Amino acid sequence: MQSTLLSKMLMCLTGLFLSFFLLIHFLGNLQLFLPKEQAHLQFNAYSHFLSGNIVIKTISYILYASIILHALDGLLITLKNKRSAANYQTDRRGRASKWYSRNMGVLGTLILIFLVIHFQNFWYVYKFGNLPLDKNGNKDLYILVVNVFKEWWYVLIYIISMIALGYHLIHGIYSAIRTLGLYHPKFIRWFKIVGIAYSVIISLGFTLMPIYLFFTYH
Template identity: 85%
Template sequence: MLSTLSRKMLMCLTGLFLGFFLLIHFLGNLQLFLPQEQAHLQFNAYSHFLSGNIIIKTVSYILYASILLHAVDGLVITLRNKKSGARYQTDRRGRASSWASRNMGILGTFILIFLVIHFQNFWYIYKFGNPPLDENGNKDLYILVVNVFKEWWYVIIYVLSMIALCYHLVHGIHSAVRTLGLYHPKFVKWFKTVGIAYSIIICAGFALMPVYVFFTYQ
């Protein structure tokens, strides 16, 4: 069995990978803000390229494994801490967010539930369903995204999930800095500031996407 330190290191590495993937996913999805006709064809072409690229496919398998490992590892650590009466990754040197650190298990569970819904609505239908084709012959993921984002209840779930993700990232990045041994007076404030800015920009950007589509396509 893995030691607590090994599990924290695994949490750190998978978390950093997932955090970096969010940036790539975010940059690709920014195409949703383009003019509708341009966004339609360009977003579908981008999705088609990703689905047919062997390197991207390999990275996607790493992504799936990282999500599972991160979730399972987080559950194990949370249960162990509850059993021992300790708070999640308690550290006397300070925490990025005391509320987030106390509720990482709840935040992680909420995000995991959102991911299941998200994968089912987009990834599963795109891979195994029969979505229509656009005028270039690509699977029309854009129309699928638009139709889902036109549902007010999904927009609310999406925005709330991004808020949870933001808190999760803020504490996660701060915790990763400690786990990697980078907690030094010369760097900790810089890492903390960058981590907070990164979390807010990524999550706010993602949250704006369904809101933008919802009000644009009414």
């Protein structure tokens, strides 16, 4: 029982941290919607600042650890529930569970696969590739992003992954609220509304970015 509680708490805390990171990442990437020339230089300057800031570097290590722990913990919970013929997403109050709450493992797997592709296409190339420099002397990550999002198949993968992310967030935030003991009749409705709003804004916002760049540069 104690190990299950600790596992759920780990899932909760890493998930909340990742949700916070998503918000920061989302706000930074909004620069992609700026006019082309402004977006080009400003996005590269922003990326250069992040890569050279010691505080951001420290947070990035926490991010990597959180992704790994969240994925491993999710896998262990899924396997444990299958062995016990239980379901992590089942509402014990007898209410019918949503399809996405019953398939968090599948959604999480899709997101993990997407992250591997995403890190390889952007993070790895930015860190270890030979990107050209823009006129301000910063690595031209913007051009890399544009070139990747010119590919319709990658845009499609991105859209599908963001849909999975949206549903994953909706249930994940709701579960985190319960794990933290905030499930109270007075406030749960508002927590759910805020959680759903956050999930929709984040997933829809990230979805629109590749679509915008795809049509802007075609």
